[in-house]
Amino acid sequence: MLETFSKKLMQPQNGLLDRKIFNDSEIYRMEQEQIFARCWLFLGHESMIANPYDFITGYMGEEPVLITRDGKGKLHTFLNMCTHRGNMICRAEKGNNQSFMCTYHGWTFSIDGKLVGVPGFKEVYFEELDKAKWGLVEVAQMDSYKGLMFATFDSRAPSLIDYLGDQKYELDLSVDRREGGAEVIGGVQRWVMKANWKFAVDNFGGDDGHHMITHGSVRPVVIDGKRWFNAYAEQKDPNNRMNMGGGWITEVDSSGKPLNEMGYMLGKYEQEHQKELRERMGGNPALNTMRGTFVGSIFPNMSFSSLRFNFRIWLPKGPDKTEVWHYCIVDKKAPPEIKSMIRLHLTETFGPSGNLEQDDMNNWQNSTFTAKGIVAQRQPMTILAGLGHDKEVPVTGTKLRAIYIRWAEMMNAASWDNVSINKSR
Ligand code: FES
Ligand code: FE
Numbered sequence: 269m270l271e272t273f274s275k276k277l278m279q280p281q282n283g284l285l286d287r288k289i290f291n292d293s294e295i296y297r298m299e300q301e302q303i304f305a306r307c308w309l310f311l312g313h314e315s316m317i318a319n320p321y322d323f324i325t326g327y328m329g330e331e332p333v334l335i336t337r338d339g340k341g342k343l344h345t346f347l348n349m350c351t352h353r354g355n356m357i358c359r360a361e362k363g364n365n366q367s368f369m370c371t372y373h374g375w376t377f378s379i380d381g382k383l384v385g386v387p388g389f390k391e392v393y394f395e396e397l398d399k400a401k402w403g404l405v406e407v408a409q410m411d412s413y414k415g416l417m418f419a420t421f422d423s424r425a426p427s428l429i430d431y432l433g434d435q436k437y438e439l440d441l442s443v444d445r446r447e448g449g450a451e452v453i454g455g456v457q458r459w460v461m462k463a464n465w466k467f468a469v470d471n472f473g474g475d476d477g478h479h480m481i482t483h484g485s486v487r488p489v490v491i492d493g494k495r496w497f498n499a500y501a502e503q504k505d506p507n508n509r510m511n512m513g514g515g516w517i518t519e520v521d522s523s524g525k526p527l528n529e530m531g532y533m534l535g536k537y538e539q540e541h542q543k544e545l546r547e548r549m550g551g552n553p554a555l556n557t558m559r560g561t562f563v564g565s566i567f568p569n570m571s572f573s574s575l576r577f578n579f580r581i582w583l584p585k586g587p588d589k590t591e592v593w594h595y596c597i598v599d600k601k602a603p604p605e606i607k608s609m610i611r612l613h614l615t616e617t618f619g620p621s622g623n624l625e626q627d628d629m630n631n632w633q634n635s636t637f638t639a640k641g642i643v644a645q646r647q648p649m650t651i652l653a654g655l656g657h658d659k660e661v662p663v664t665g666t667k668l669r670a671i672y673i674r675w676a677e678m679m680n681a682a683s684w685d686n687v688s689i690n691k692s693r
Contacts, residue, residue: 273286273288273289273295273679274286274288277648278648278676279648280651280669280672280673280675280676281669281673282655283650283651283652283653283655283665283669284648284649284650284651284652285648285649285650285651285672286645286648286649287638287639287644287645287647287648287649288639288645289466289675290464290466290467290587290635290636290639290649291464291587291588291636291637291639291640292587293587295587296584296586296587298679299584299679300329300330300584302678302679302680302681303329303568303675303678303679304328304329304330304331304568304569304584305329305421305422306420306421306422306425306678306684307420307422307425307431307567307568307678308409308411308418308419308420308425308428308431308432309328309329309418309419309420309568309569309570309581310416310417310418310566310569310570310579310581311326311328311333311335311345311410311417311418311419312324312326312335312417312452312456312595313415313416313417313443313450313451313452313579313595313597314343314412314415314416314417315415315450315451315452315600316362316452317335317336317337317343317362318337319337319364320337320338320339320340320341321336321337321338321339321364321365321366321379322336322337322362322363322364323335323336323337323358323360323362323363323364323365323379324361324362325348325358325359325360325361325362326581326593327581327583327591328345328407328419328421329583329584330583330584330585331347331421332347332348332349332356333345333346333347333348333407333419334346334347334348334357334358334368334404335417336379336380336381337379338379338380339366339379339380342380343410343412343417344379344380344381344406344410345406345407345410345417345419346381346404346405346406346407347404347405349404349405350370350372350375350377351375351383351402351403351404351405352370352372352373352375352402353372353373355370355371355372357369357370357375357377357404359371361456365379366378366379367379367384367385369385373387374386374387375387375402377403377404381403381404381406382399382400382403382404383399383400383402383403383404384399386399407419407420407421408420408421408422408423408425409422409423409425409428411427411428411429412428413428413429413432413436413439413443414439414440414443414444414449414450415443415449415450415451416439416443416579418431422684424683424684425684426684426689430689431689432566433689434553434554435564435566437552437553437554438554438562438564438572438574439566439572440548440549440552440554441549441552441554441562441574442562442572442573442574442577442579442597443597444548444549445541445544445545445548445549445599446541446544446545446548446599446600446601446602447544447548447601448599448600448601449599449600450597450598450599450600451597451598451600452579452595452596452597453596453597453598453607453611454596454611456593456594456595457592457593457594457595457619457620458591458592458593458594459591459592459594459619459620460585460589460590460591460592461589461590461592461629461632461633462588462589462633462636462637463588463589463590463629463632463633463635463636464587464588464590464632464635464636464639465569465582465583465584465590466675467631467632467635467636468571468582468590468592468628468632469565469567469568469569469571469582469671470565470668470671470672471628471632472563472564472565472571472572472573473564473565473567473571473667473668473671474565474664474666474667474668474670474671475664475667475668476664476667477653477664478628478631482627482628482631483624483627485627486623486624486627530609530612530613533605533606533609534606534609534610534613537602537603537606541599562574565671567671567674567675567678568675568678569581569582569583569584570582573618577596577597577598577610577614578594578595578596578597578614578618579594579595579597580592580593580594580595581593588636588637588640594618594619596610596611596614598610598611651665651668651669651672652665653665653666653668654666655669
């Protein structure tokens with residue numbers, strides 16, 4: 269169906285990608301239609317709109333949306349667009365409100381999307397305007413998985429649980445660790461990078477090969493706090509081999525002495541709740557391979573890391589521009605000082621000030637820049653690692669190929685019947 273990328277260059281199953289897919293306006297436009305207007309997209313966590321009449325604003329692909337909880341507690345997602353002349357009806361990031369008045373001509377919509385007020389309804393519209401027809405445009409489907417809210421514009425999309433598939437087990441490692449679940453703290457960090465959204469998604473989703481090189485600069489100034497955690501764990505329970513969480517990074521001075529006790533304290537917290545964690549996660553198949561920590565992406569543009577307690581959306585803003593929205597998510601039952609430490613730890617490592625984040629962005633921006641060249645586009649990009657050995661050793665290339673096989677599948681699929689998703693899990 270789609271002829272905009274080269275069939276010769278674009279063979280993800282053979283480890284080849286057409287460089288054009290990372291910096292081309294026509295392909296970007298098709299992505300909005302084939303991917304972002306059809307797939308389930310992440311909106312945030314329910315804790316961000318915990319009370320009746322709470323709302324947040326966000327984006328699904330490039331479309332601005334308004335996410336609300338109505339007076340009865342029901343969740344809604346609407347296009348953040350007045351049905352009169354298209355002004356955005358809400359400009360705030362978050363709040364609590366029973367209705368939204370458009371600042372252009374004053375049409376007013378209730379929290380559940382109904383058009384409830386039209387200036388001049390009697391004098392100008394002669395009471396003939398059918399208000400029931402002109403409520404806010406609501407998404408086709410909205411659902412949550414353990415507090416994580418998703419929506420799709422496509423009524424024919426499979427259910428959220430089918431769409432998530434086995435990734436639900438990996439999400440559990442972040443949002444179902446303790447009784448009471450998880451909550452987002454500290455608001456949303458946002459920043460813009462001059463990179464194609466897919467580089468970020470594939471990096472979190474499968475580019476294991478970059479760690480030692482890209483983040484090599486961080487290693488001389490920090491130690492892996494996992495040592496602290498393991499030291500604590502071994503001291504308390506020499507037989508404990510299940511590492512749930514951990515991996516804290518702690519700054520050290522020139523002699524290697526840690527500058528703060530953050531890594532130790534967070535390791536202690538993890539250890540104290542090992543029993544509860546083990547019981548809750550006991551049947552989780554993701555534990556077998558991930559030892560309780562996970563970094564991944566949910567197609568198309570949400571990524572998460574249970575290792576660093578964060579979720580993010582990579583919002584497409586053009587073929588070479590992405591806005592990142594980054595959330596800190598913690599166990600709801602964690603003590604305030606631990607929540608605060610997790611937030612500080614996350615700010616130190618990820619987000620615009622994060623020492624690891626900055627390494628990553630620089631590379632994605634350069635790869636996006638070179639992908640624009642006419643001569644460069646004659647050369648395929650390679651994701652060849654482990655090709656032909658995927659079952660023996662699922663390394664970085666295996667995961668990257670899986671991501672781009674799904675991307676090409678969605679770009680070519682006329683309907684969900686042509687997309688390989690197992691139903692009714
Ligand atoms: Fe909203 Fe006119 S555009 S009231
Ligand atoms: Fe990285």
